[in-house]
Amino acid sequence: MQRARTQKAKDDRRAAVVAAALDEFYEKGFAAARMEDIAGRAGLSKGGLYLYFDSKEALFEAVIESFAMPTVARFEALAETAGGVSALIDALTKLAPAIIREGRIPKIVKVLIGDAPAFPAVATAYRRNVIDRVLAVIIHILRKAKETGEIDIADPALAARLMAAPMLLSAVWRIVFDHDDEARIDLDALFAQHSVMLKRAFKMEAAA
Amino acid sequence: MQRARTQKAKDDRRAAVVAAALDEFYEKGFAAARMEDIAGRAGLSKGGLYLYFDSKEALFEAVIESFAMPTVARFEALAETAGGVSALIDALTKLAPAIIREGRIPKIVKVLIGDAPAFPAVATAYRRNVIDRVLAVIIHILRKAKETGEIDIADPALAARLMAAPMLLSAVWRIVFDHDDEARIDLDALFAQHSVMLKRAFKMEAAA
DNA sequence: TTTATCTAACTGACTGGTCAGTTATATATT
DNA sequence: AATATATAACTGACCAGTCAGTTAGATAAA
16 A cells, blocks of 8 residues: 555545545445445555544544535535525526536435434534535525515525425435436426426516 | 234234334434344344344335335325315425424435435335325326416426425434424424415415 | 665454344243 | 243354554665
C-alpha cells in the first residue's frame, strides 16, 4: 500500500474510507457491514482503518456528517439564484431526477432511515444541520411570495414539506426497488407533473 | 410457558412471534435483532421460537407478508365506498394521520427500507402484492374521473404516486425523528393542506 | 550517489465476546 | 405410557477491536 505521508494524502484517504463506508452501510446496513470489507474497498487493511477512525460508530457519524455540509451549501447557492417561487419549483423539479439518479443522496437517505434510529443523536444533528436549513430556505421564499400575493397557500412550512415529499418518494423507491426492472419510474415525467400540479395548487398565474 | 395445543392457540402464538419480530426488527434492524429477544418478547424461549420458524430469514419474510394482506384488503374496501376522486382524497387525507400515528405501517416501511435491499425477492413480492395493488385502485379511480372530465391531469399513474408521497414522508419522519420532540409535525394540518392542494392541482370544481 | 538509520503508516493474526441454530432433557396433556 | 410442546445448555462461525511486527520512504551521514 502506498503510504499517506502528507496531510492532504491523509485527508484523501479519510475521504476514501468514508466513501467506502457509505457504500457498505448502504448495501448491508450498519450492523452487517464489516470493517474489514470497508477497509478493503478503500484499499487499506483493517488495522490501517483504525488509524483513521476509532470505532465503527465514529465512522458512521463521519459518513453522515461528511455529506451534510456540501448538500446544504449546494442548495443554498441554488436558492439564491432562484429567488421566486416559480424559479424555485422549476429548479427543484428539473434537478431532482439527476440528483436521485446520481445516487449519493438516496444512499444517505437509506442509511439514515435504516440505521439512524439506533443513533438518535446522529439523526437529530442531521435534522438540525441539513433538513431544517434546507426547509428554512424554501419556507422563506414561500412566505415572501405569499405576502406579495404571488401564491395562495395556508401554511408555508407545511407546503415546503409537501413540495419535498416526491423527492423522498423517488429516493426511497430507488433504494427499495433498484434491482427491480419491473418497477422503473420515469423521474423526468414524474417531476414535470409535480411542477404543474404545484403551480396549480399555489394558484400561480402562469400555471397550465 | 402455557402450551399451545389447539390449532388456534398455535396460530395465536405464531402471530405473537411475528408481532414481536416486527418490533425488534424495527428497533434494531434485521442484522442486530436477536432471536432470543424476539422469543422473549413473545413469551417464549429461543428454542421454542424455532418450532414456529425455521430461520431468522423465514421469520423476516413472515413479518413482511403478514402485514401485506390486511393492508390491501382494508384499502380496497375503503376505495369501494369512496368511489369518486373527491371522496377518495377526503378519505385518504382524513385517515392518514391516524394510520401514521398508529405506527404499524411506519414500522413496516422502516423494515422494508432498511432491510429489504438485502432481500430483493421480499421487496419485489411486497411491491407486487401490496404497492402495485393499492396504486392500481387509485389509478383506476383517477382514470375514470379523467375520462368524465371530473379532473384534469396528465398521467393518472404519476398522479397516484404524487398523492401518496406525503404519506411516505410522514411515515419516514416518524421513523427517523420519533424521539425528537423538536421535530413534531401536525399531521392533521399537513394532510388538510395536502387535500386542498390536490383538489386545486386536479382542477376540481369544489376546490378552495 | 550510495548506504545506514529512523519513524510512522500499515498489516494481519489473534482475542474476547456475541449470536444463529441444535439438541438433550423436562413437562404438560391425552 | 406416549406424544407434543417447550426449555436452556451447547456448538461453531463470525467479527470488532488490538497489537507485535513489517516496510515504505524520508533524512542524514559517508
